[in-house]
Structure formats: C-alpha cells, structure tokens
Amino acid sequence: MTYSVFKFLHVLGVVLLIGNVTITAYWKVLADRTRSTALVTHAQRGVIYADWLFTLPGILLILVGGYGMVWEAGLDPLGADWLLWSQALFLLSGLIWLGILVPAQIRQARTVRSLNQKDEIPESYWRDGRLWLVWGIAATVPLIAAIYVMIVKG
Numbered sequence: 001m002t003y004s005v006f007k008f009l010h011v012l013g014v015v016l017l018i019g020n021v022t023i024t025a026y027w028k029v030l031a032d033r034t035r036s037t038a039l040v041t042h043a044q045r046g047v048i049y050a051d052w053l054f055t056l057p058g059i060l061l062i063l064v065g066g067y068g069m070v071w072e073a074g075l076d077p078l079g080a081d082w083l084l085w086s087q088a089l090f091l092l093s094g095l096i097w098l099g100i101l102v103p104a105q106i107r108q109a110r111t112v113r114s115l116n117q118k119d120e121i122p123e124s125y126w127r128d129g130r131l132w133l134v135w136g137i138a139a140t141v142p143l144i145a146a147i148y149v150m151i152v153k154g
C-alpha cells in the first residue's frame with residue numbers, strides 16, 4: 001500500500017514536470033512570436049510562476065515518491081541499471097535546468113520588467129529565448145528517456 005502511494009506521487013510528479021515544461025515552452029514561443037512587449041512580458045512572468053507552481057512540486061514529488069519506493073522496497077539505489085540510469089538522466093536534466101535555463105529565464109524576466117509597453121524588446125531577450133528553447137528541449141529529452149527506462153527496466 002505505502003509503495004503504491006509513493007508510486008502514485010512519483011508518477012504524478014512526472015506528469016506535472018513534463019506536462020509543465022512542454023506546454024510552458026509551447027505557449028511562450030507563441031507569445032514571443034507576437035513580438036508584443038505587453039504579451040511577451042506577461043508570458044515571461046507566467047513562465048516563472050509555472051516553475052514555482054508545477055516544475056518545483058513535480059521535482060519534489062519525483063524525489064519523494066522515487067526514493068520512498070526505494071526505501072520501502074529495500075532497493076539499492078545504485079544497484080539495478082534502470083534505477084541508476086533514471087537517476088543519472090534526472091540529474092543531467094536538472095543540471096541543464098539549473099545551470100542554463102533558470103539563469104536565462106531570470107535574465108529575460110529582468111530585461112522585460114524594465115520595459116514600458118511601447119519599448120522595443122532588445123536583441124539580448126531574443127538571444128536568451130533561442131537559448132532557452134534549445135536547452136529546454138535538451139533538458140526534456142533525458143526526462144522522456146527516463147520514463148522509457150523506468151517502464152521497460154532494460
């Protein structure tokens with residue numbers, strides 16, 4: 001029973017995390033394409049809120065549920081290949097998120113916060129936007145791979 005509850009929390013975390021990172025990127029790209037300062041600023045703020053509301057809880061649920069199952073079942077976290085790989089993929093994705101994506105988001109938020117509605121959005125914002133999209137996709141691939149590895153276990 002406890003194991004199943006941890007698994008439920010774990011999978012809920014996966015849904016929250018991957019659901020948020022994919023759909024947030026989709027809407028942000030659509031907002032950026034309008035080139036409207038008001039809309040881009042609004043969407044940028046939404047990206048930051050979505051991280052607090054969904055990405056962070058998703059990460060916490062994956063960790064609590066994942067290591068809860070490991071503890072409950074008496075598994076060695078460094079034992080089975082599938083468990084080892086999932087942790088490595090999760091770590092890789094987290095490093096990209098923390099090292100590249102979060103700083104790019106903060107820079108973009110600072111840039112648009114200082115603008116008036118009639119101001120042009122500076123080139124540095126669009127450069128960070130391209131960086132954010134490419135590395136956002138790069139950070140999502142290991143998460144998709146982790147789903148495969150955890151289900152197939154091979």
Ligand code: HEM
Nearest residue numbers: 014062063066067069070086087090143144146147150151
């Ligand atoms: C933080 C490291 C992680 C640990 C310690 C961990 C641990 C586990 C454990 C022990 C199971 C139960 C397997 C079973 O009962 O057969 C599981 C299942 C699962 N994990 Fe993870 N996991 C981690 C990261 C991830 C990540 C990053 C994802 C995807 C983004 C993921 C997706 C899944 C899925 C979809 C299942 C259900 C598999 C099934 O029931 O066949 N896990 N995880």
